[in-house]
Amino acid sequence: MKRHTLKVLAGLVLSAGLASPALASDPAVAKLKPKDFPNQPIEYTVVYPAGGGMDVTARLLGRYVEKVSGDKVLVNNRTGGGGMVGHTWLATQAKNDGHTVGIVANLLWGDALLRAQGKWSLADLEPIGYINSDALIWLVQGDGALKGRSLKEILQIAKDKPNTIRIATVPGTMWEYLVEQLENNTGAKLLRVPFQGGGAGINALAGGNVDLAQGFLAEFRGLAEAGKVAPVAVAANSRLPHLKNLPTFNEQLGAKEYTWQVVRYAVVPKGTAADRKAYLSAAISTAMKDPELLAEYSKAGVFFDDALMKSTNIARDINAYAESERAFYVKTGRVK
């Protein structure tokens, strides 16, 4: 009986929401809205250029957050230094009045742990909401010598004939760390050809200039559909919903450490008032429940990390991920 009443109530609230789109604000979010906030548009800062994966993520999120909160959201690209300039700005200069939200990826961790030179640290930016993830996938040419070979076979060739398989990497990033990890653990030796980004490496693969490339689904889906490139394995904890037939590195190699993915999430500068933080966080997590937004993200080829989607303490759970990346840096002597 009670449950039934609740259902009816929920239905009423829902239909009320639909009937008055002008208010356009979700009751759960509206309840948390502080009296004096926001008094200007909320700025989502993206540290990568417009049009890229991060930018698209932030703009889509902004659109749905506007829908559930009724607030105005602007996306601002602060680019430079491969994200370093924007990360530094967020951690050291952005105002912590709640009007600045950073839409970041875990590439932030590398900058904080390896390149911040003590000027700032991960503690300066507090995670408030998980958005989505992309996992690094190894690719071979659609008609090359490695086509149809398993990851194990490829690594065996790289061990027997060191430095004969050319792989596209991006220096100083997870593209390189994955290769390094595999080489250290399996004794394989790959010829690393440096590129400025994952996309450039995939182009080189399609053009036959390298034998292996690494990238995200959105970057190669068109080429894969046409049979120009073929995926080999994915560096995620479990198989991706879009690519059910693609094995993970971990299952192929019987390990647990080959997880290299982009985790996109929102942060606010340290010291942002608790009520504002809770409100911003609720707006994001409510927007992230909209099936329309999830469908838009899925179309772009990303996936949702279950553990983070269901997380009750996002800051703790994201920082745990960061900790495992730090462990890799310590193990490889990058961080003392």
Next chain:
Amino acid sequence: MDALSGLAMGFSVMLTPANLYFCFLGSLIGTMVGVLPGLGPLAALALLLPVTFTLSPIAGLAMLAAIFYGAMYGGSTTSILVNIPGEAASVITCLDGHQMARQGRAGAALGMAALGSFIAGTLSLIVLTFFAPALAAIAIRFGPPENFGLMALGLVCTLFMITGSKLKGLLMIALGFLLSSVGMDMVNGNERFTFGVTDLTAGIELLAVVIGLFGISEILLNVESVAKNSLVADRIKKLIPTWADWKASFAPILRGSGLGFLLGIVPGGGPITASFMSYAMERRIAREPERFGKGAIEGVAGPESANNAAVAGSMIPLLSLGIPSNPITALLLGALIIQGIQPGPLFITQRPDLFWGVIAAMYIGNVMLLVLNLPLIGLWVQMLRIPYRFLFPLIVLLAMVGTYSANKNVFDLWMMLGFGLLGWLLRKLEYDIAPFVLAFVLAPLLEQSLRQSMTMSVDGAMILFQRPVSAGLVAASALLLVLMVIRQFKRKRGDS
């Protein structure tokens, strides 16, 4: 589907009032950001990207593409009128375009820039219509060694741009190399010459360099010497190019179109490199190269055609493979992905409406831009009547807004002012700044492609000669260099 019926389909998709309106809007915005110094197509596209979310994919893409090539039309305007490039691909147009304006031929220069852009844009589109998939298949084979060959050729071209003292010119090229190496090393990720300054990790922003060296320094020079306009409007004679101008420009437009188109398709090229290399090429083959820098119309027609053709060229890898070859096409790709569309080799068969629609939109946009730009010439020329004391502060303001809009970083503004002072000093001392800028653009690409080639190679530098295209390009660069040295040597002997 063959190309003609595809194109017919594209036009039927595009010829709706709404689609035409957005194509026109893009052309208009593109012209404006081209004209305004500092504000470039990339910043404008980034700003307008969210607008396209709510449009149909074809309307959005037609508008964004029109901004891209529209900026190439507008970019020459301030280069010619006030010697300040509207955007980076029009830097080289300053050299002869502004000299033409000083001789009262601003109208002819602007007219030829617009007509050259139109002819180049349309010719490239015709090639794109019939050969896009085939060209894309070739372009994707273009690997690091081929890129190295291309960049080496470009570097030899910088030598042709030296006008005065050879030693000073070489010094400027060296300086371009040096400053371009600031920032993160692309092979090992280490920082070079950043002195711990975070803002330098990405290197020095090209826009700040170009606007500073050309724009700010020009204003400093003028502030110093003139109280009133140096090119008062009564010196403006003909608004349209003469028959002689046409005859002189015809071949450069065709050469610029071909060169620009090819440089647009390959990964390392693009409108900026295309315009510089076209200028160098025209100077190299001219009967009287000494006319260049003194108002030679070939020096306007060639580069202005080349940068437009490069835009059409760069659409080929995007539409046929889903591969962006420069930041602007990367942004166009982002716009498509937001719409849930994934271009790739199958794009042409899966979404022929979009593929051909965009091509049709570009034909239409080019016509719109020509119609839009020709009448504007009269208006732009009137701009010269504005007293410098009003015009210059306005330009400085726009340049600052434009430079800031690229990265939203105040540091870039200081960089721009610093390069303004440097440019002022260098021009006082009669150093050429054009070779500096080209070297600054080419050096990182040259370094990257060389280091990639060497990593890929099993027997060292031989990889550059084992692949036919790279071998050809390297040989051509070497040949040009040898010819140049011989000519120089002969001239020396003739003098003594």
